[in-house]
Amino acid sequence: MNTPIPAEDERLFAYPQDRSCPWQPSPGYRGLGEQGPLHRVRLWDGKSIWMVTGHAQARRLLADPRMSADRSRDDFPAVLPRLDAPIFKPIAIIGFDPPVHDIHRRLLAPDFSLKQVRALRASVEELAGRLVDELLRKGPPAELVEDYALPIPSMVISELLGVPYDDHAFFEAMTNGLLQAKSAQDAEAAGQALWDYLDGLITTKEREPGGAGVLSRLVGQVDEDGDLTREDLVRIALALLIGGHDTTSQMIALGVVTLMEHPDQLAALRADPGVLPAAVDELLRMVSVTDVSGVRVATEDIEIDGHVIRAGEGVLVSSSMTNRDPAVFSDPYRFDIRRAGGHNAASGRHHLTFGFGIHQCLGQNLARMELEVAFSVLFDRIPDLRLAVPLDRLPTRGGGTMQGVHTLPVEW
Numbered sequence: 199m200n201t202p203i204p205a206e207d208e209r210l211f212a213y214p215q216d217r218s219c220p221w222q223p224s225p226g227y228r229g230l231g232e233q234g235p236l237h238r239v240r241l242w243d244g245k246s247i248w249m250v251t252g253h254a255q256a257r258r259l260l261a262d263p264r265m266s267a268d269r270s271r272d273d274f275p276a277v278l279p280r281l282d283a284p285i286f287k288p289i290a291i292i293g294f295d296p297p298v299h300d301i302h303r304r305l306l307a308p309d310f311s312l313k314q315v316r317a318l319r320a321s322v323e324e325l326a327g328r329l330v331d332e333l334l335r336k337g338p339p340a341e342l343v344e345d346y347a348l349p350i351p352s353m354v355i356s357e358l359l360g361v362p363y364d365d366h367a368f369f370e371a372m373t374n375g376l377l378q379a380k381s382a383q384d385a386e387a388a389g390q391a392l393w394d395y396l397d398g399l400i401t402t403k404e405r406e407p408g409g410a411g412v413l414s415r416l417v418g419q420v421d422e423d424g425d426l427t428r429e430d431l432v433r434i435a436l437a438l439l440i441g442g443h444d445t446t447s448q449m450i451a452l453g454v455v456t457l458m459e460h461p462d463q464l465a466a467l468r469a470d471p472g473v474l475p476a477a478v479d480e481l482l483r484m485v486s487v488t489d490v491s492g493v494r495v496a497t498e499d500i501e502i503d504g505h506v507i508r509a510g511e512g513v514l515v516s517s518s519m520t521n522r523d524p525a526v527f528s529d530p531y532r533f534d535i536r537r538a539g540g541h542n543a544a545s546g547r548h549h550l551t552f553g554f555g556i557h558q559c560l561g562q563n564l565a566r567m568e569l570e571v572a573f574s575v576l577f578d579r580i581p582d583l584r585l586a587v588p589l590d591r592l593p594t595r596g597g598g599t600m601q602g603v604h605t606l607p608v609e610w
């Protein structure tokens with residue numbers, strides 16, 4: 199349950215609001231950000247929470263142990279109707295506080311290390327190359343979500359987890375159903391179908407131990423009285439399968455749009471491939487694909503910048519706005535791939551697209567590598583790529599926090 203809203207707050211800013219440009223936040227958020235770092239906003243159910251648009255305040259709050267990520271708490275805010283579905287309460291890792299969070303994260307960390315991700319790079323390059331071969335073979339126009347942006351992260355996460363890619367049409371459709379659901383009931387139905395599928399897959403792996411992938415490795419560590427129960431494992435599989443492909447595919451799609459619409463920046467990137475990692479971080483900063491760095495509930499009163507966040511009040515950190523805090527990023531609405539400071543979280547000039555603190559994205563090394571490969575292979579092989587529809591006619595996803603496009607028609 200969210201905090202009841204006093205009658206005088208009924209005219210509070212309504213969250214979320216749709217974008218009008220794929221790489222810029224809603225104009226309403228911009229207006230809010232200009233008023234200060236912390237705001238009360240009104241959710242779909244009429245309840246109010248805090249929205250954080252200041253970078254320093256976001257870092258302080260996301261690093262504060264008095265902020266809980268526990269989705270099973272009654273006072274945890276449901277930012278969208280679908281997030282009221284029981285399947286999200288709790289969701290593995292991201293929705294747990296220490297000590298359970300830390301135990302499960304430690305179990306998974308080796309599979310997402312920089313070393314592990316580097317070892318995967320050549321096979322992702324080969325995959326992207328094959329997908330471009332196929333695009334070129336079919337000829338323009340092409341549909342870039344279905345034929346490029348989605349298959350890359352979807353195949354990579356399937357391989358990493360040990361989920362058969364042959365089942366991709368099913369798990370992609372269910373993920374879409376879960377993340378685009380307009381109601382808790384629809385989200386629950388899609389989530390339950392995914393749960394049953396992964397539960398069955400884990401049963402197969404229990405019967406045939408020794409297979410490849412994270413799930414086969416973890417099956418051997420299940421202990422009902424220990425750190426990893428079988429239910430934990432299904433929850434982890436669900437979180438990784440969903441988290442591992444939708445965000446990255448939409449980031450590839452919106453990143454491609456952003457580059458195509460800034461030909462000077464694309465030319466600079468093609469002229470100096472050394473700038474690729476910085477360009478990927480600048481795209482992550484600008485696009486802020488999830489629009490949210492984290493949602494929490496305060497477990498005690500917290501004083502910050504002259505405000506008091508009361509125990510039981512919800513807090514949402516906006517990545518699109520903290521990534522445009524003028525105290526940290528100069529000329530923040532300008533896309534500039536040579537902007538410094540994207541990657542080093544300790545510098546304090548880091549974008550918050552992957553969150554901050556103990557829940558900072560586990561898959562960020564993997565996502566960065568997939569993005570680097572996806573952009574470089576695509577624009578190396580098809581330098582004249584352009585949108586096949588006007589920018590304002592792109593079928594964008596609306597009504598949520600996760601930004602994206604349903605399809606991305608391109609030609610060359």
Ligand code: HEM
Pocket residue numbers: 267291292293303355437438439441442443445446449487488490491492493550551552553554556557558559560561562564565
């Ligand atoms: C561009 C792509 C991605 C973006 C923008 C993104 C964004 C985020 C954000 C903002 C968080 C923090 C949420 C919070 O603090 O509440 C997070 C956490 C997480 N992400 Fe990602 N993510 C991406 C890709 C991935 C991939 C490829 C995986 C791989 C499976 C992944 C797995 C996770 C997990 C497991 C967590 C929870 C970590 C924890 O609670 O300790 N993400 N992600």
